[in-house]
Amino acid sequence: MAVKGKKAAKLTLGPVLFNWAPEKWRDFHFRMADEAPVDIVYIGEVVCSKRQPFFAGVLPDVVERLKKAGKSVVLSSLAMVMNGREAKSVRELAANEDLPVEVNDVSALAALDGRGHVIGPYINVYNEDTLAHLAAGGARRLCLAPEIPFAAAKILAAAGKKCKMDIEIQVFGRMPLALSARCYHARLHKLSKDSCQFVCANDPDGLSLKTLDDLGFLAVNGIMTMSDTYLDLSEKMPEMETAGIRHFRLSPQDCDMVKVAGLYRRAANGDSVAGELKELLPAVRFSDGYYAGAAGYKRLPA
Amino acid sequence: MKKQSRKTPELVCPAGTPSALRVAVDAGADVVYCGFRDETNARNFPGLNFSRAEMSEGTEYAHKHKARVYAAINTFPQAGNTALWHKAIDDAVGCGADALIVADMGLAAYAARMHPETRLHLSVQASASNPDAIRYYCETFNVKRVVLPRVLSIPEITALNGNIPCETEAFVFGGLCVMAEGRCLLSSYATGKSPNMNGVCSPAGDVRYAQGKDGSMASKLGAFTINRFAEGEPAGYPTICKGRFKCGGETGYIFEEPASLDALSMMPELLQSGVAALKIEGRQRGKAYTEAVVKAFRKALSDYARGWPLEIGALIALAEGGQSTAGAYDKTWR
Numbered sequence: 170m171a172v173k174g175k176k177a178a179k180l181t182l183g184p185v186l187f188n189w190a191p192e193k194w195r196d197f198h199f200r201m202a203d204e205a206p207v208d209i210v211y212i213g214e215v216v217c218s219k220r221q222p223f224f225a226g227v228l229p230d231v232v233e234r235l236k237k238a239g240k241s242v243v244l245s246s247l248a249m250v251m252n253g254r255e256a257k258s259v260r261e262l263a264a265n266e267d268l269p270v271e272v273n274d275v276s277a278l279a280a281l282d283g284r285g286h287v288i289g290p291y292i293n294v295y296n297e298d299t300l301a302h303l304a305a306g307g308a309r310r311l312c313l314a315p316e317i318p319f320a321a322a323k324i325l326a327a328a329g330k331k332c333k334m335d336i337e338i339q340v341f342g343r344m345p346l347a348l349s350a351r352c353y354h355a356r357l358h359k360l361s362k363d364s365c366q367f368v369c370a371n372d373p374d375g376l377s378l379k380t381l382d383d384l385g386f387l388a389v390n391g392i393m394t395m396s397d398t399y400l401d402l403s404e405k406m407p408e409m410e411t412a413g414i415r416h417f418r419l420s421p422q423d424c425d426m427v428k429v430a431g432l433y434r435r436a437a438n439g440d441s442v443a444g445e446l447k448e449l450l451p452a453v454r455f456s457d458g459y460y461a462g463a464a465g466y467k468r469l470p471a
Numbered sequence: 472m473k474k475q476s477r478k479t480p481e482l483v484c485p486a487g488t489p490s491a492l493r494v495a496v497d498a499g500a501d502v503v504y505c506g507f508r509d510e511t512n513a514r515n516f517p518g519l520n521f522s523r524a525e526m527s528e529g530t531e532y533a534h535k536h537k538a539r540v541y542a543a544i545n546t547f548p549q550a551g552n553t554a555l556w557h558k559a560i561d562d563a564v565g566c567g568a569d570a571l572i573v574a575d576m577g578l579a580a581y582a583a584r585m586h587p588e589t590r591l592h593l594s595v596q597a598s599a600s601n602p603d604a605i606r607y608y609c610e611t612f613n614v615k616r617v618v619l620p621r622v623l624s625i626p627e628i629t630a631l632n633g634n635i636p637c638e639t640e641a642f643v644f645g646g647l648c649v650m651a652e653g654r655c656l657l658s659s660y661a662t663g664k665s666p667n668m669n670g671v672c673s674p675a676g677d678v679r680y681a682q683g684k685d686g687s688m689a690s691k692l693g694a695f696t697i698n699r700f701a702e703g704e705p706a707g708y709p710t711i712c713k714g715r716f717k718c719g720g721e722t723g724y725i726f727e728e729p730a731s732l733d734a735l736s737m738m739p740e741l742l743q744s745g746v747a748a749l750k751i752e753g754r755q756r757g758k759a760y761t762e763a764v765v766k767a768f769r770k771a772l773s774d775y776a777r778g779w780p781l782e783i784g785a786l787i788a789l790a791e792g793g794q795s796t797a798g799a800y801d802k803t804w805r
Contacts, residue, residue: 249651250601251622259603276603279610293597293653293667295547298577316659316668321550328550347650347657347712350600350622350799353726357719378718378725380696381689387657389718389725394650396660458663464693465660 176415178406178437180430181209181337183312183420184245184271186345187390188220188370195227197421202231202238205430207419210235211271213245213262215291217352217391218255219365232268248273248291249348249392271312283307287337290314290345295321297328304332312337312418315344315400318462319409326413335416338409340402340436341429342420343375343388343395344465353389373423385454386466398456398466403436403443405460410437424450443471479772480748483541483640484765487519487754492529494758496538499769503533504541504572505754511559512543513574513596514754515670523562530567539569543754545594546670547575547653557581564589572618573597574653579612592640593617596653596666602634609637616640616747620652622799625737629744638747643734644764645752647798649712649727657711661693673710680706690714733795738771738781741800 182201185194201207212231214221235242246259256276263270263280272278273289288294288303288311300311311334313322326336354376355365369376375388375395385397399422402409406417417437419430428449432442446455458467484500486492495503506512508520521529530540542563548556556578563571564586571589573579574596582591595618599605608614616638619628632639650657655672659665662677679691686702690709697709707713713729715722732752734741741749749772751764771781 248654250604252601252627256601256603274601274604275597275599275607276601279603279607291654293547293575295575295667296550296553296577298548298553298581299575300577302576302580314656316656316665317550324550344656344660346660347655349650349726350620351649351727357721357725376719378716381699381715381717381722382696383717384695386695386716387660394657394726459659462663464663465656466694 178410179208179416180206180433180437181416181418182207182211182426182430183339183342183418184211184213184215185421186216186343186393186395187373187375187421187423188217188367189373189423190370191224191227193373194224195231197426198231199234200427201430202234202240204427206434207240207430209241209243209416211243211245213271215245215248215273215289216393217369218247218258219367220369220391221258242268243271243287244268245271245289246273246277248289249350250274250276251350269309272308278303278306281307285309288312290339291348294325297325300325300328300334301332304329304334308334310335310337310416312339312416315339315346315396316459316465319405319412319460320462322409322414323412330413336414337416337418338402338414339400339418339420340406341418341433342399342422343397344400344420344459345393345395346387346465347394349392349394352392353394354391357389396456396465398454398468399450400457400459401443401446401455402457402460403433403446404441404471405457406433406437407439479776480742480746482765482768482772483748483750485645485751485754485756485761486529487514487516487756488758489521489525489529491754491758491761492540493532494762495765496533496536498762498765500538500765502539502541502569502748503529504543504750505529506543506545507559507562509555509559510546510549510668510670511556513545513594513666513670514543515546516675516755519755523566526563526566526568530569534567540567541570541572541592542566542568543572543594544578545572545574545596547596547667548578549668553577553581557585560586570616576612579608579614583612587613590615594653595620595642595648598651598653600651602631605631605635605637609635618642618750619746621647621732622651625740625744625800628741628746632745639745640748640750641734641741641744641746642732642752643738643741643749643768644732645756647727647730647732647752647796655712658692661695661711673708678709728796730796732798734797734800735767735771735781737797737800738775742775 271287273291354369375390378387388395481501484495574594697714
């Protein structure tokens with residue numbers, strides 16, 4: 170399918186950012202392993218360390234199933250490291266030599282000590298100097314933060330080429346916008362963070378936050394605040410490929426992600442799939458404003 | 472005056488203008504921090520900040536009065552335009568700045584390589600909140616001090632200080648980020664401009680106030696209503712994390728009440744936590760604010776050094792929105 174001499178686009182499945190029950194989390198990954206046209210799958214808890222123990226038991230089965238299906242597996246690290254227990258879990262993750270790690274907090278960089286890794290979207294990389302610094306430290310791929318416009322991504326991709334660093338860009342799903350030490354799910358339920366009763370599990374796509382005049386704005390996901398809109402850059406993928414960006418991240422939502430992956434696989438080949446995406450997810454508002462350097466919530470005219 | 476029985480941390484004070492710098496030095500600041508008039512610093516507001524000549528004069532004034540100047544070059548350089556940030560680093564050193572405050576790794580690498588003799592401090596915008604991350608910056612870029620994220624409690628700061636190879640600086644007064652600093656895209660989601668890329672949060676050009684038929688006042692940021700105030704209720708600035716929203720059946724301050732930080736009441740504990748410096752936020756505030764806050768904290772430090780009790784509550788009137796909090800220092804929600 171790929172044009173001769175041109176490397177094929179790779180679809181990646183980002184880590185599940187929501188608190189899904191372990192069985193649901195396992196079955197989701199089993200199905201993605203068996204049916205979804207994705208090349209790389211990130212797994213692991215990024216948002217809240219308290220969720221980690223729940224799926225730790227099913228994690229080895231998921232890794233095995235994904236590998237058997239020919240997917241590359243990357244272990245995602247925690248984005249906010251606030252205490253000794255969390256620091257220890259990051260060090261243990263980084264010590265793993267079987268699977269590459271996605272670094273989402275600077276603390277993991279020290280532990281990796283130069284071994285090959287991926288830089289996640291929670292590390293601030295806005296320019297070629299920082300990219301080169303991280304590449305020298307062993308980073309092989311970099312997933313950009315959603316606010317970085319295409320104009321900058323293009324420059325980063327060119328800089329990455331010189332130091333063998335691939336650029337990855339999220340193209341589907343709610344965008345992670347902010348992290349806090351405080352859990353807003355717990356606060357909303359008038360619970361403390363330490364005795365949160367895992368109320369975030371009630372919202373498998375995040376909890377919608379609206380303005381006082383009922384306009385959808387954001388989504389609460391524990392300590393993370395996300396966009397109300399789902400990012401959709403399907404129409405931009407051929408342009409990004411021209412700029413040397415070949416890794417496209419689908420961030421899991423509680424919907425038919427196999428179908429979503431199929432649509433984006435076609436989008437990578439130049440098909441227009443925005444209409445089909447809208448049909449698949451009629452209640453979702455899509456956005457792409459950041460791509461052009463505009464406000465992130467906007468859907469700009471094609 | 473300078474004779475003190477107990478060792479006290481240095482008092483690091485904001486200056487948005489050259490005259491605020493002089494006011495801060497005269498009011499007893501050990502250090503004044505400031506930035507250049509462009510997007511290289513995280514308070515890139517119209518009418519604020521320093522030209523190169525003003526930075527030189529300011530540094531001279533400070534040094535003459537036994538104070539120091541730290542240059543904040545703490546946004547993330549734009550791809551393809553890093554030269555602007557490199558020049559800011561070179562010029563700050565040329566102007567005689569005593570330390571550089573940076574957040575970006577690439578810029579830290581540049582400063583460490585080109586100006587190894589100048590002290591490098593890690594900005595709060597780098598959000599280094601744990602010993603492993605802080606050690607990485609110290610070992611990689613020879614960072615001498617880290618400005619602590621406003622998410623740590625005092626016991627956490629005490630533990631941290633025993634565990635890292637550099638000094639720490641803690642905020643004691645002023646505006647309070649609710650989200651982890653440098654890791655928040657809320658402003659750009661609504662407006663296209665962010666603290667990391669443009670040095671602005673909730674930029675003034677995107678702010679509107681709209682009066683309703685019932686006399687209420689809505690504060691808006693771009694297309695989004697961030698808050699609504701009843702007639703007579705003072706209308707606050709529409710910062711997203713301090714707005715009123717609807718979520719999960721509740722209506723109200725979903726993230727945080729709009730209070731600003733006042734750690735005066737926690738000073739004894741904070742001073743014993745081992746921090747090397749106390750920082751006052753507010754380069755965007757006026758001279759009167761700078762003078763009052765600097766004087767109050769200078770007096771508190773002197774009283775503490777003499778073993779006298781501290782006067783608490785003197786600064787409430789200067790807090791944003793008239794409400795203050797001890798913030799994460801006194802975590803009740805953990």
